[in-house]
Amino acid sequence: MAKRKLRIVRRTNNIPVLGVCEFCNMQFPAHQPLSGPSEAQAAIQQQFNAHKCKREDVNQAAAPTVREATTE
Numbered sequence: 145m146a147k148r149k150l151r152i153v154r155r156t157n158n159i160p161v162l163g164v165c166e167f168c169n170m171q172f173p174a175h176q177p178l179s180g181p182s183e184a185q186a187a188i189q190q191q192f193n194a195h196k197c198k199r200e201d202v203n204q205a206a207a208p209t210v211r212e213a214t215t216e
């Protein structure tokens with residue numbers, strides 16, 4: 145199973161504005177005006193959760209989906 149990790153790479157006024165997946169380097173900007181750090185973090189986290197790492201295409205034997213599959 146692929147391990148992926150979200151990293152906040154840029155903050156403005158202590159608010160996360162750009163996150164990156166450490167596994168595939170995809171970037172997740174929080175471009176909306178956000179009410180606070182937790183909102184911005186959530187917006188980035190949401191994009192991170194929804195994305196699919198590119199490297200998974202290479203590893204064909206890995207689990208087919210990253211979505212929240214309940215079983216298998």
Ligand SMILES: [Zn+2]
Binds near residue numbers: 148165166168170197
């Ligand atoms: Zn990724």
